[in-house]
Amino acid sequence: MAILHPEKAPQVLTPLPLKQALLEKAGVDYLLVVRDSYNLLSLSPESFVDDFLVKTIAPRAVVEGEDFHFGYGRSGNAQVLASLGKERGFDVFIVDDAEIDFGTGPTKVSSTLIRLMLQSGNAAQAAVALxxxxxxxxxxxxxxxxxxxxxxxxxxxxxxxxxxxxxxxxxxxxxxxxxxxxxxxxxxxxxxxxxxxxxxxxxxxxxxxxxxxxxxxxxxxxxxxxxxxxxxxxxxxxxxxxxxxxxxxxxxxxxxxxxxxxxx
Structure with missing residues (x-):
C-alpha cells in the first residue's frame, strides 16, 4: 500500500524497531527485512516463490495466516503458496485466525480492528487484541x-x-x-x-x-x-x-x- 497508494496507507501500529524487539523476545534468531518495491510487487505468485523465496531464502518451511495474499494484484493466497511449496520442496503451515469475544460473539483480530479500537478510545480492548x-x-x-x-x-x-x-x-x-x-x-x-x-x-x-x-x-x-x-x-x-x-x-x-x- 505504501508503494502503490501511499495516500491510502494505514498508520503504523508497530514501528519496525519494536517489531524487531518483539520477534527477538519470541525467540527469532534471524530477521530479514524486505523493502517493498514496484519490481517485487509486480511478480506473479510463481515468480515470487521462485525468484525471491527459493533463490534468496531457500526455506524449509513457511508460516502464514489464513488471509495471506502475495503476488501481483494479490493473486496468490495461502493455499496457492502451500501448493507451490509442495512442488518446490518446502512446507507451508497456515495459522488459524486469532479471535476475541467481548460478549457479542467471536471477532477476528486484525490490524484494521485494532486501529478502529484505538481511534474509538477503546484502549483496553486494543490491549486484549494485541x-x-x-x-x-x-x-x-x-x-x-x-x-x-x-x-x-x-x-x-x-x-x-x-x-x-x-x-x-x-x-x-x-x-x-x-x-x-x-x-x-x-x-x-x-x-x-x-x-x-x-x-x-x-x-x-x-x-x-x-x-x-x-x-x-x-x-x-x-x-x-x-x-x-x-x-x-x-x-x-x-x-x-x-x-x-x-x-x-x-x-x-x-x-x-x-x-x-x-x-x-
Whole structure:
C-alpha cells in the first residue's frame, strides 16, 4: 500500500524497531527485512516463490495466516503458496485466525480492528487484541509548562509516525530510554496518566498535545529522552474547564482512577 497508494496507507501500529524487539523476545534468531518495491510487487505468485523465496531464502518451511495474499494484484493466497511449496520442496503451515469475544460473539483480530479500537478510545480492548498495551513512542520535547504550574508536571511527546489513539485521558505505563532502539528493549512499567488533546481547557484550542504525568514522579530531566507510552485503559474524554481549580480537582480524580486501574 505504501508503494502503490501511499495516500491510502494505514498508520503504523508497530514501528519496525519494536517489531524487531518483539520477534527477538519470541525467540527469532534471524530477521530479514524486505523493502517493498514496484519490481517485487509486480511478480506473479510463481515468480515470487521462485525468484525471491527459493533463490534468496531457500526455506524449509513457511508460516502464514489464513488471509495471506502475495503476488501481483494479490493473486496468490495461502493455499496457492502451500501448493507451490509442495512442488518446490518446502512446507507451508497456515495459522488459524486469532479471535476475541467481548460478549457479542467471536471477532477476528486484525490490524484494521485494532486501529478502529484505538481511534474509538477503546484502549483496553486494543490491549486484549494485541496481547499487550498499545505502545506509542516518541521524543520528549519542551511543552507549555502548564502541568508544572498546576502541580502535575508532564512530559510532552513528539510521536513517531504511528496511529494516535482518540483524544482523551488514559491510564498506562511509561518506559524511558536514550534511544528508540533501547526503548524497544526497555520495559520499566512506570505508572502514569496520559492526556491526548488540544488543550480545550480554557478559551481556545491548540495543536494536539500528547502528555504523560508520571504518578510516582521522576527524578531525572526527561528532555530529549525517548518515552514509550503503553495504553491500558480509557479514563475520560477531553472537556473544557472554566477555572484552574476545577481542572486541578479533575486531574486529581484522574490520577486516583489511574491508580485503581493500574493496581498501584
Amino acid at each position: 496481547g499487550r498495551g498499545y505502545r506509542l513512542m516518541g521524543r520528549v520535547v519542551k511543552g507549555r509548562g502548564k502541568g508544572t504550574e498546576l502541580g502535575f508536571p508532564t512530559a510532552n511527546i513528539e510521536p513517531h509516525d504511528q496511529i494516535i489513539p482518540a483524544e482523551g485521558v488514559y491510564a498506562g505505563f511509561v518506559s524511558v530510554a536514550d534511544s528508540v532502539e533501547k526503548l524497544c528493549i526497555a520495559r520499566q512499567d512506570i505508572p502514569a496518566v496520559f492526556s491526548l488533546g488540544r488543550a480545550k481547557t480554557f478559551i481556545c484550542d491548540h495543536p494536539l498535545l500528547i502528555e504523560a504525568h508520571l504518578l510516582a514522579g521522576c527524578g531525572e530531566n526527561l528532555y530529549d529522552k525517548f518515552l514509550a507510552l503503553d495504553f491500558i485503559d480509557f479514563i475520560r474524554g477531553q472537556r473544557r474547564f472554566g477555572t484552574e481549580e476545577k481542572l486541578k480537582e479533575q486531574i486529581k480524580k484522574d490520577c486516583q482512577k489511574a491508580k485503581q486501574i493500574l493496581n498501584v
